[in-house]
Amino acid sequence: MSDPGRVLAVDVGGTWTKAAVVEGGPEDPAVRARRRVRTPRCADGTENAEAVVALVAELAARFAERDHGPVEAVGVVVPGIVQDGVGVHSVNLGWRDYPFREALAKAVGAPVAFGHDVAAAGLAEWRLGAARGLTDVVVMPIGTGIASALILGGRPLTGGYAGEIGHVDIGHGEQCPCGQRGCLDHVASAASVARRFGERSGRTVRGSAEVLRAARAGDRVAAEVWDEAVTALTRGVLLLATLLGPQRVVLGGGLALAGEALTGPLNRRLTEQITFQRRPELRCAAFGAESGCIGAALLAWEAVAP
Amino acid sequence: MSDPGRVLAVDVGGTWTKAAVVEGGPEDPAVRARRRVRTPRCADGTENAEAVVALVAELAARFAERDHGPVEAVGVVVPGIVQDGVGVHSVNLGWRDYPFREALAKAVGAPVAFGHDVAAAGLAEWRLGAARGLTDVVVMPIGTGIASALILGGRPLTGGYAGEIGHVDIGHGEQCPCGQRGCLDHVASAASVARRFGERSGRTVRGSAEVLRAARAGDRVAAEVWDEAVTALTRGVLLLATLLGPQRVVLGGGLALAGEALTGPLNRRLTEQITFQRRPELRCAAFGAESGCIGAALLAWEAVAP
Numbered sequence: 001m002s003d004p005g006r007v008l009a010v011d012v013g014g015t016w017t018k019a020a021v022v023e024g025g026p027e028d029p030a031v032r033a034r035r036r037v038r039t040p041r042c043a044d045g046t047e048n049a050e051a052v053v054a055l056v057a058e059l060a061a062r063f064a065e066r067d068h069g070p071v072e073a074v075g076v077v078v079p080g081i082v083q084d085g086v087g088v089h090s091v092n093l094g095w096r097d098y099p100f101r102e103a104l105a106k107a108v109g110a111p112v113a114f115g116h117d118v119a120a121a122g123l124a125e126w127r128l129g130a131a132r133g134l135t136d137v138v139v140m141p142i143g144t145g146i147a148s149a150l151i152l153g154g155r156p157l158t159g160g161y162a163g164e165i166g167h168v169d170i171g172h173g174e175q176c177p178c179g180q181r182g183c184l185d186h187v188a189s190a191a192s193v194a195r196r197f198g199e200r201s202g203r204t205v206r207g208s209a210e211v212l213r214a215a216r217a218g219d220r221v222a223a224e225v226w227d228e229a230v231t232a233l234t235r236g237v238l239l240l241a242t243l244l245g246p247q248r249v250v251l252g253g254g255l256a257l258a259g260e261a262l263t264g265p266l267n268r269r270l271t272e273q274i275t276f277q278r279r280p281e282l283r284c285a286a287f288g289a290e291s292g293c294i295g296a297a298l299l300a301w302e303a304v305a306p
Numbered sequence: 307m308s309d310p311g312r313v314l315a316v317d318v319g320g321t322w323t324k325a326a327v328v329e330g331g332p333e334d335p336a337v338r339a340r341r342r343v344r345t346p347r348c349a350d351g352t353e354n355a356e357a358v359v360a361l362v363a364e365l366a367a368r369f370a371e372r373d374h375g376p377v378e379a380v381g382v383v384v385p386g387i388v389q390d391g392v393g394v395h396s397v398n399l400g401w402r403d404y405p406f407r408e409a410l411a412k413a414v415g416a417p418v419a420f421g422h423d424v425a426a427a428g429l430a431e432w433r434l435g436a437a438r439g440l441t442d443v444v445v446m447p448i449g450t451g452i453a454s455a456l457i458l459g460g461r462p463l464t465g466g467y468a469g470e471i472g473h474v475d476i477g478h479g480e481q482c483p484c485g486q487r488g489c490l491d492h493v494a495s496a497a498s499v500a501r502r503f504g505e506r507s508g509r510t511v512r513g514s515a516e517v518l519r520a521a522r523a524g525d526r527v528a529a530e531v532w533d534e535a536v537t538a539l540t541r542g543v544l545l546l547a548t549l550l551g552p553q554r555v556v557l558g559g560g561l562a563l564a565g566e567a568l569t570g571p572l573n574r575r576l577t578e579q580i581t582f583q584r585r586p587e588l589r590c591a592a593f594g595a596e597s598g599c600i601g602a603a604l605l606a607w608e609a610v611a612p
Contacts, residue, residue, distance in 0.1 A: 059372050071553020081582070089582055137468075150458075152468070157459050161442075163553025168548050169541070171477050171488075179581035182477075235475070243549060275485035276387070276395055278467045290437045 005072035007300035008063055008110075010041055010056050010079045011117055011292035012093035014144025015191065017052075018290070019059045019184065020072060021208075021295035028179070029128070029297050031290065035059065047095030049087060052078065053100070057107040070185065073111040075120075075300030076104055077292055079145060083160035083185040091146055091178050106109020113296070113303035117141070118163060120295025121252055121285070123156060127298065129286030130250045138246045140165060141253035144191045146184055146236075152244065170235040172228075188232040190254040197225045208255050216261075229255070234269040241270075241277040252285030259284055280289075311378035312338070313606035314369055314416075315496035317423055317598035318345055318384040320450025321356075321497065324596070327377060328603035335434070335603050337596065341365065341404040348364045349579075351400030355393060358384065359406070363413040379417040379607030380402040381426075382410055383598055385451060388422040389466035397473075397484045398451055401405035419602070419609035423447070424469060426601025427558055427591070428455020429462060433604065435592030436556045444552045444586075446471060447597065450497045451544075452490055458550065476541040478534075490546050494538040496560040503531045514561050522567075535561070537569065558591030565590055 011018045017039045023029040036060075040051030056076055065068045075106055078100065080090025084102030101114040120125030122131070122139035125147075131137040135154040140146065146166030150157040157163070165179050176183035190208040197211045198204055201221045205211055208229075214222035237249050256262060263282045270279070285291045323345045330336040346357030361383055370376045384406065386396025390395075391407025407420040417449045428437070428445035432455075437443040441460040446452065450470030456463040463469070472491030473484050482489035492498055496514040502511055503517045507527045512519055514535075520528035543555050562568060569588045576585070591597045 091582060106388065152456075152458060153463050155459065155461075162458070162549065164548045164551075164583065167582070168545055169477070171475070209428070237546075239549075241475055243468065243545075244471045245470075273486070276397060276473070277470065 004067070005304075007297050007298060008071040008074045009016060009293045009296035010059060010076045011074065011120070011296055012052055013037060013117065013292075014079055017055060018293050019063075020290075020293050020297075021296065023062055026127070026275050026301045027300050028244070029294050030260050031144045031293065033063065038068050039093070041224035044208070045090070045096060046098060048093045049095040049098035049100065049105070053103045053107050053176065055105070060108050060110065071110060073113065073220050073300040074104070075113045075115070075296035075298070075303070076100070077115045077120040077296045077299070079117045079147070080159055082114075082119075085114050088160065089289035105292065111300075111303050113299035115296070115299045116160070116272055118147040119149050119156065119158060120153060120299060122286045122295070123251050123298055124152050124291045125252065125285055126156065131235070131248060132284040134247050136244070136246045137248045137250060138240050139250045139252060139285070140236075141285070142190055142251060142255035143186065143253035143289070144231075145187060146189050146253075149246065163297040165236055165240065168236065168239060170232050170239075172232065184236045186254075188229040188236070193225055193229050193255065197222055200225065200255065209257065212258050212261055227265075230265045230269065232236055234266055234273060236292060237266065237270055237280065237282070238273055238277070245278045246280045247278070248281040248283060250283050250285055252287075252289065254289050256284045257288055307593070311610075312375070313426050314377040314380045314526035315599045316365060316380065316604035317426070317602055318382065319357055319423065320385055321345060323361060324433065326596075326599050326601065326603075327369055330608045332433070332604050335600050337599065337600060339369065345399070348505065351396070351402060352404060353405065354399045354402040355404035356409070358579050359409045359563060362410060363446040366414050366416065366485045367399075371437050373590070375517040377416060378612045379416070379419065380410070381415050381419040381421070381602035381604070381607040382406070383421045383423040383426040383602045383605070383611070385423045385453070387466055388425075390418075391420050406462070417606075417609050421602070421605045422466070423598045425455050425462065425464060426605060427597035428457060428601070429604055430593055431556050431558065431591055431603035432462065434532055435597065438588040440551045440553050441478070441548070443482045443554045443556060444546050444550065445556045445558060445591070445597070446542075447591070448494065448496055448539075448557060448561035449559035451493060453493050457551065458582050459512070468563050470565045471542055472547065474542065474545060476545075478538065484552045490538050490542045494561075499531055499535050499561065503528055506531065517594070518567055519563050525529065533571075540572055542578060543572065543576055543577055543586065543588070547580060549588050551584045553584070554587040554589060556589050556591055558593075558595065558597050560595050562590045563594055
């Protein structure tokens with residue numbers, strides 16, 4: 001394959017937006033320049049969406065100006081429900097039916113690919129990472145929220161509505177901002193782990209990694225919050241095993257950077273609780289919290305493939 | 307298409323085995339002769355499987371003997387986890403890793419197709435019935451047990467492990483024979499509705515239809531048991547909406563013969579509880595409790611297709 005050129009990949013998260021110039025093409029992508037900026041948070045969902053589009057245009061211009069040079073295409077992925085270039089809904093960022101692909105194409109002076117953050121992360125892990133070579137696998141990034149990319153029967157499911165494992169009721173009874181009770185997300189997302197520790201300890205932490213460090217240092221509240229997240233995730237993985245029977249579940253996002261501190265207790269509890277279902281292997285994402293960005297780069301290359 | 311001939315279709319259920327001669331071919335199947343016999347129940351799972359094989363051979367011989375004449379092929383579908391012609395496991399019938407396809411081929415003097423009862427029901431409803439023309443649909447027969455056939459992205463999922471919606475934890479806390487607690491099946495299957503009414507009322511009923519009749523006649527215990535089943539099924543459908551986002555959920559099996567008495571309250575509760583998910587339409591199976599049998603006939607025709 002000839003040099004497919006460099007692309008700008010932008011992964012819009014609930015808290016942080018990660019951007020990178022990615023080189024090397026879809027078989028062997030290499031992240032060459034990274035930037036992380038706060039995702040714009042306005043009072044209104046449509047304003048949030050417009051601010052995201054402006055941010056992408058600004059990032060593209062800034063990368064081009066600096067020593068990185070122009071990019072061949074831009075890949076942008078966002079959370080929530082995404083269908084046919086439209087951000088149908090994001091619980092965290094509030095937009096409804098915003099025409100991202102169209103708006104980005106106008107705002108950015110390069111071909112634009114637009115997609116779903118978690119589907120993109122799933123694509124990256126399935127083509128190149130911890131889900132490679134499998135026919136039935138769930139890739140579950142755990143960041144500000146929790147969702148999942150489903151690869152079933154050897155094919156990624158790209159319907160737009162599937163995979164919202166963060167908002168299944170796992171029985172804890174607490175009210176979730178989505179309007180339901182008991183959502184996995186509300187106890188086990190990286191943001192929820194930090195929030196719950198803050199609520200109980202009165203201390204402010206910047207993220208779930210800090211909670212894990214506190215737990216390891218003997219903080220009982222931190223250990224309790226971490227344990228509750230693992231308990232909740234076990235129920236989520238069990239549900240996936242029952243309903244979808246994947247060969248493997250790949251954990252991604254910020255929380256999965258914990259590695260063995262997450263997969264160790266999760267594996268033990270899954271073994272205790274699973275009965276007739278196929279036991280999925282648990283792995284952490286090969287690209288860590290960068291799967292979404294690499295997936296966005298894959299989409300960008302697809303958009304300009306000859 | 308030339309006359310594809312008549313086939314024998316056998317749907318092995320947890321309680322009843324339904325057999326029929328089906329004519330007319332895969333575009334327009336017509337059930338011409340029906341038999342219903344009790345599914346053999348032995349102490350041991352392997353004996354159960356062997357008894358099922360013997361029963362199919364006997365049914366084939368008996369249908370051939372009588373005025374129905376010989377069949378071109380036999381389609382047999384069984385519950386549980388089925389993969390590559392093997393009955394991997396059935397919670398209700400107890401077998402593990404029984405080589406059905408091989409054993410049936412030896413025992414029956416005609417080409418044999420073997421498959422999963424719920425996948426077959428899904429195929430029938432998707433090709434010809436209440437799920438026709440849709441790309442994302444879940445077909446959920448509710449009989450002795452509850453499972454589901456998943457058609458996702460325009461393709462039936464045939465992995466063998468997926469779809470066990472009957473054994474997701476919906477939070478009622480009761481112990482299920484599968485080893486887990488809170489299973490949907492244990493409260494909402496047709497068999498469970500009959501069992502729970504019997505336990506609470508001290509009366510023996512033959513099936514869920516009798517419980518519904520009692521509820522309609524003003525029996526408070528029956529109304530309570532039916533209501534708990536609907537509540538549980540609402541949680542099951544909500545889970546499917548969250549995780550898979552189907553356009554439609556087709557309810558089948560004996561319980562769905564209740565029609566509006568089931569879909570009415572289920573629709574109302576789903577509307578109350580659903581928030582951001584795509585709202586699936588609810589339909590009852592076009593072939594009622596015969597979807598599995600018609601699916602088995604489709605498999606039989608596929609096995610002898612030129």
